[in-house]
Amino acid sequence: MNILHVDSSITGDDSVSREITQAIVAELTAENGDAQVQYRDLVAKPLDHLTLPAFGEQDSQDVLAQFKAADTVVIGAPMYNFTIPSQLKAWIDRLAVAGETFRYTENGAEGLMGDKRVIVGIARGGLYGEDSAQRSVEHAERYLQSVLGFMGITDITFVIAEGIKISDDARTAAIASAHDQIRLLSSATV
Secondary structure, eight states, rough: EEEEEEEEOSSSSGGGHHHHHHHHHHHHHHHHOEEEEEEEEETTTTOOOOOTGGGGGGHHHHHHHHHHOOOOEEEEEETTBBOOHHHHHHHHHHOOOOOTTTTEEEEEESSOOOTTTEEEEEEEEESTTTSTTGGGOOOHHHHHHHHHTTTOOOOEEEEEEEOOOTTHHHHHHHHHHHHHHHGGGGGGGG
């Protein structure tokens, strides 16, 4: 199993999404002793915002090849200003490439990455879940669901810690809940 582990939080050691992705990868590798892990820190080594010439640059080719080679992709996606960090968006811009991860057909776009499993660790300061009053402004989880689905990926699991900025107790409970969700991944490991 080839695992690609991607982090995008700017908060370093205080990052909840980084804690979540680290725990996810630990769970996956414990269940799959022969797993190979590639790590990409989009803050330590950011990609430039996408330009037309950037598609031909080696960094863009490497990002795409690394993604395509992975069986499982673990993405750390903190929610900033209702959506994903710009560092993560710059990475995704290198993945959504016609003819590589999707193609256009007479019946619309067709995703080509359906054989991948993606696990996303999301950290949200407030409450943005399905039943929350703030759901309409949640664009991180929903964007990732859309763009990954556009590439044909249907095996997507979200491990979410939300309400982490409400109080210390809420943060502790949210992180504990995320770790409970991670322990359940072992039954779904491919």
